[in-house]
Amino acid sequence: MGKIIENINSPKDIKKLSYEELEKLSSEIRGFLINSVSKTGGHLASNLGVVELTLALHKVFNSPEDKMVWDVGHQAYVHKIITGRKDSFSTLRQFKGLSGFPKCKESVHDIFETGHSSTSISVGLGMAMARDVKGEDHSVISIIGDGALTGGMAFEALNHAGHSENDFIVILNDNEMSISENVGGLSKYLNKLRTDPVYFKVKDDVEHILSRIPAIGKSVVKTTQKAKDTIKYFFVSGMLFEELGFTYIGPVDGHDIKELTEVMKRAKKMKGPIIIHTITKKGKGYKYAERHPDKFHGIGAFDLKTGKKVKSSKDKTYSQIFGETLMEVAEQNPKVAAITAAMPSGTGLTDFANKYSKRFFDVGIAEQHAVTLAGGLASSGLRPVFAVYSTFLQRGYDQVLHDVCLQNLPVVFCIDRAGIVGADGETHHGVFDISFLSNIPNLKIAAPKDGYELKTMIKYAFSQNSPIAIRYPRGTSNNLGMENNDGIYKEKAEVIEKGKDICIIAVGKMVGKALEVAKMLKEANIQSTVINARFIKPIDEDTIIQNIKDIDRIITLEDNVRAGGFGSQILDMLNRNAIKEKEVKIFAFPDEFIEHGETELLFKEHGLNAEGIYRQVIETFKL
Numbered sequence: 001m002g003k004i005i006e007n008i009n010s011p012k013d014i015k016k017l018s019y020e021e022l023e024k025l026s027s028e029i030r031g032f033l034i035n036s037v038s039k040t041g042g043h044l045a046s047n048l049g050v051v052e053l054t055l056a057l058h059k060v061f062n063s064p065e066d067k068m069v070w071d072v073g074h075q076a077y078v079h080k081i082i083t084g085r086k087d088s089f090s091t092l093r094q095f096k097g098l099s100g101f102p103k104c105k106e107s108v109h110d111i112f113e114t115g116h117s118s119t120s121i122s123v124g125l126g127m128a129m130a131r132d133v134k135g136e137d138h139s140v141i142s143i144i145g146d147g148a149l150t151g152g153m154a155f156e157a158l159n160h161a162g163h164s165e166n167d168f169i170v171i172l173n174d175n176e177m178s179i180s181e182n183v184g185g186l187s188k189y190l191n192k193l194r195t196d197p198v199y200f201k202v203k204d205d206v207e208h209i210l211s212r213i214p215a216i217g218k219s220v221v222k223t224t225q226k227a228k229d230t231i232k233y234f235f236v237s238g239m240l241f242e243e244l245g246f247t248y249i250g251p252v253d254g255h256d257i258k259e260l261t262e263v264m265k266r267a268k269k270m271k272g273p274i275i276i277h278t279i280t281k282k283g284k285g286y287k288y289a290e291r292h293p294d295k296f297h298g299i300g301a302f303d304l305k306t307g308k309k310v311k312s313s314k315d316k317t318y319s320q321i322f323g324e325t326l327m328e329v330a331e332q333n334p335k336v337a338a339i340t341a342a343m344p345s346g347t348g349l350t351d352f353a354n355k356y357s358k359r360f361f362d363v364g365i366a367e368q369h370a371v372t373l374a375g376g377l378a379s380s381g382l383r384p385v386f387a388v389y390s391t392f393l394q395r396g397y398d399q400v401l402h403d404v405c406l407q408n409l410p411v412v413f414c415i416d417r418a419g420i421v422g423a424d425g426e427t428h429h430g431v432f433d434i435s436f437l438s439n440i441p442n443l444k445i446a447a448p449k450d451g452y453e454l455k456t457m458i459k460y461a462f463s464q465n466s467p468i469a470i471r472y473p474r475g476t477s478n479n480l481g482m483e484n485n486d487g488i489y490k491e492k493a494e495v496i497e498k499g500k501d502i503c504i505i506a507v508g509k510m511v512g513k514a515l516e517v518a519k520m521l522k523e524a525n526i527q528s529t530v531i532n533a534r535f536i537k538p539i540d541e542d543t544i545i546q547n548i549k550d551i552d553r554i555i556t557l558e559d560n561v562r563a564g565g566f567g568s569q570i571l572d573m574l575n576r577n578a579i580k581e582k583e584v585k586i587f588a589f590p591d592e593f594i595e596h597g598e599t600e601l602l603f604k605e606h607g608l609n610a611e612g613i614y615r616q617v618i619e620t621f622k623l
């Protein structure tokens with residue numbers, strides 16, 4: 001017998017299948033996912049956990065008329081497989097290939113774009129409200145994980161939705177995991193719902209339940225006894241979601257397609273906001289992912305048989321260097337505390353969390369809270385560092401400004417994954433932080449050219465008594481071999497090479513590229529001055545002005561967008577200092593969202609690789 005998956009090209013193909021066939025399809029999809037992601041890399045564990053859930057959704061609801069909104073969107077692979085994209089999976093997360101997140105341009109079944117967490121309830125409620133304003137008739141279902149539910153936006157939306165009259169379904173996919181183990185009071189509460197027998201008690205108030213089901217309500221109430229047998233999920237008075245105004249259904253076994261389907265069918269007919277609490281296992285069906293769901297949350301290509309990563313570099317990542325340096329700093333200073341928003345391992349904080357558990361705070365996916373918490377800690381004499389990916393700090397912008405910088409509090413922001421991040425794409429590139437942080441008074445911003453410099457910058461940061469951000473990229477640190485970093489404590493730029501024809505001023509990772517460009521120029525008999533800015537704020541004006549005095553051509557290199565970036569600040573510096581008659585060319589990412597793909601490829605695509613920069617320098621300056 002052929003495989004069922006081979007004939008699945010649209011949600012219509014799911015509807016015809018029996019429960020037994022759907023179960024068989026679930027295991028085929030798991031096989032497909034494991035095999036495919038082992039080659040391309042991707043978010044494996046989360047997707048293995050939602051196979052039955054996604055099949056049940058597409059069996060009961062009619063996408064795209066009914067709207068399915070995936071939170072974060074990293075778990076939408078099964079949805080992609082079912083909605084006609086199975087054959088593109090070999091291109092997953094590659095340049096011009098299938099995105100790892102919902103993308104409207106890919107399919108009519110992807111109805112809202114995501115990548116950052118905790119947005120789905122707001123989006124879904126908005127869609128339900130729009131439907132009702134327009135007098136349309138369809139379902140809206142938001143699918144949110146227990147990790148994503150720790151985000152403030154999700155609470156704000158629950159609070160609003162619970163008191164709206166709109167029919168709207170939230171499916172809570174509870175696997176007890178964020179990337180790492182989930183944290184917080186809500187997580188404990190969900191655990192109680194899952195395991196405490198009190199909550200399993202069948203409430204006698206069947207009439208109440210049934211009255212919420214229009215059309216069939218009254219007649220079924222008459223056969224209460226029968227209904228008691230068929231309706232297994234009941235409202236528990238006094239429980240959180242009910243108090244908020246939701247009808248709670250659960251907990252439901254998220255791997256039992258029949259059970260899921262029945263519950264969804266019922267929810268589809270019910271009025272008002274409904275929350276279905278499903279219990280799933282992250283990584284289900286692949287033993288390595290079940291054992292280490294955190295490692296298989298997002299993984300590069302791996303060996304199917306051993307579960308081991310195919311590419312593993314011996315060089316240290318910037319995150320590791322951050323983690324190690326923080327251990328040194330924390331050992332000497334008991335006031336140093338570390339905060340993460342659900343990313344302890346990604347940001348390099350695992351050792352700190354183990355050794356200094358009292359001064360380590362995982363706040364859940366709550367970047368806004370994390371920043372203000374840091375403000376509170378700092379105002380009370382601790383020395384907090386918030387280690388966060390650049391893209392997720394976007395969530396905490398006002399908090400950085402209002403709760404930290406306004407009061408000049410000594411919070412260290414270690415901004416990981418700054419610049420281009422590669423396969424996660426548009427929603428994850430950290431190409432805005434220079435722009436959105438540079439305009440905040442009191443905040444200093446530094447960017448190391450390599451891992452060695454990062455180490456010194458972290459130590460310098462803790463010697464300051466004001467807020468400071470250090471931005472560094474994803475991946476391994478390319479130690480450039482210049483190990484005299486004394487200038488960092490004086491906030492000085494570093495002049496690496498001196499030449500008369502052109503001055504290259506670069507920040508962070510781009511210093512490596514500046515050196516490559518300088519080498520290529522030298523081969524063409526063009527001599528470069530190369531300056532590693534080190535500080536984006538305050539810019540070391542003295543060093544830069546001194547070194548551009550006799551050079552007419554300047555280029556700036558950054559892995560940030562052009563608007564409000566480092567280059568525009570150099571122009572501003574020239575303007576403020578009334579320095580005229582210099583020809584300046586800014587190399588930065590354009591005013592557009594950068595798609596997904598391998599990092600170096602994206603640099604090349606935007607003319608920001610060494611060859612591209614060299615070529616444009618020759619053209620621009622007619623050298």
Ligand SMILES: Cc1ncc(C[n+]2csc(CCOP(=O)(O)OP(=O)(O)O)c2C)c(N)n1
Nearest residue numbers: 046115116117145146147148177178179342
């Ligand atoms: C604002 C924001 N912060 C952090 C992340 C990184 N992140 C991606 S998925 C995830 C965990 C999500 O957990 P959950 O919602 O339970 O989904 P699961 O993967 O367990 O299915 C985190 C922290 C993010 N996407 N968005």
